[in-house]
Amino acid sequence: MANILVVDDELGIRALLSEILTDEGHSVELAEDAAQARACRERVRPDLVLLDIWMPDVDGISLLKEWSAGGLLTMPVIMMSGHGTIDTAVEATKHGAMAFLEKPITLQKLLRAVEQGLAKPSARPAPAAPGSLSRLDNHHPMDNVLVGSLPTPPVVPLSLGPQAEQSFDLDRPLREARDAFEKSYFEFHLAQENGSMTRVAEKTGLERTHLYRKLKQLGVDLSRNKRGGG
Numbered sequence: 001m002a003n004i005l006v007v008d009d010e011l012g013i014r015a016l017l018s019e020i021l022t023d024e025g026h027s028v029e030l031a032e033d034a035a036q037a038r039a040c041r042e043r044v045r046p047d048l049v050l051l052d053i054w055m056p057d058v059d060g061i062s063l064l065k066e067w068s069a070g071g072l073l074t075m076p077v078i079m080m081s082g083h084g085t086i087d088t089a090v091e092a093t094k095h096g097a098m099a100f101l102e103k104p105i106t107l108q109k110l111l112r113a114v115e116q117g118l119a120k121p122s123a124r125p126a127p128a129a130p131g132s133l134s135r136l137d138n139h140h141p142m143d144n145v146l147v148g149s150l151p152t153p154p155v156v157p158l159s160l161g162p163q164a165e166q167s168f169d170l171d172r173p174l175r176e177a178r179d180a181f182e183k184s185y186f187e188f189h190l191a192q193e194n195g196s197m198t199r200v201a202e203k204t205g206l207e208r209t210h211l212y213r214k215l216k217q218l219g220v221d222l223s224r225n226k227r228g229g230g
Contacts, residue, residue, distance in 0.1 A: 001025040002047035002118050007037040007063075008080065009055045013103070017050060020110065020208075023198045034058035041067075046075055048117045051097075053081040053088065061092060068096045076117035080105065107202055183218040190220070 004026050006017045011032075018028045029044050031037040033055055040046070053060040060079060067073045073096045081088065082103035089100045099113045186200070193199035201208045215222060 001027065003027045003029065003044055004114070005029045005031065005037065005040050005044070005046035005049045007031045007034075007049065007055070007060070008052040009033060010052075013052070013080075017105075017110070020107065020198050021114070023196055024111070024114075025196075026114075034063045037063060041072065048075055048114065049077045050114075051077050051079055053079055053092075054083060061088070061095070064092060064095050064097060078113050078117055107198065107208070111198070111202070179218055182214075183220055186215055186218065186220055190222075195222070 001024070004021055006014055006021070006028060008014050008017070009032050014030045014032065018030060021028050029040045029046060031040050034057060037049075037051070041049070051060045051064065058066075060081075064073070064077060064079070067077075076098045077096060078099040078101060079089075079092045079097045080101050080103060092100060098117055101109055101113055186204070189200045189203055193203065197208060197211060201211045204211065206214065
């Protein structure tokens with residue numbers, strides 16, 4: 001997997017992105033300002049950078065320009081902001097940013113942008129002309145990812161071999177029957193995704209915190225589904 005540098009002055013954002021990306025098997029470095037970002041970039045040579053715009057001292061756009069002017073933009077950079085504008089997005093792409101994500105960042109858009117960014121880690125995207133930015137989902141100008149779309153994932157049949165043949169006792173209260181089904185449902189998806197809570201949350205349409213609470217409530221054994229590397 002990749003080495004990803006997350007640069008953001010908000011502790012909560014750094015912690016959340018680190019948890020998600022680590023769960024995906026990536027190695028994550030954290031920086032809270034431009035000075036730490038410069039040091040991390042020099043030390044670990046990240047495969048991809050998630051860079052916040054609004055930071056104290058030196059902002060993300062200025063740091064991006066600095067890397068670009070100094071020939072240090074050898075990795076894809078995804079800009080992040082909760083208060084960005086289309087002009088900011090255009091300026092960032094002119095200086096080499098490959099994507100722009102608006103906070104709060106949804107799980108699906110984060111994973112898509114990271115996966116697309118890592119698809120061509122050594123290629124610096126050409127600056128895009130104003131108005132030519134491709135947009136995601138709800139066509140918000142800050143949700144631009146300047147790379148091709150991912151292929152549609154294959155449909156996985158509901159089969160895990162003999163253990164997939166579950167028998168449910170229907171002669172019992174609805175809540176008990178439903179809990180038994182849901183436990184089998186989540187155990188199936190955990191096995192399919194090698195214990196990745198991020199992927200299971202994406203597949204089942206649940207927020208991670210809700211998913212954790214649900215699995216705990218159902219008594220699902222998470223330890224046996226943990227991936228060896230994560």
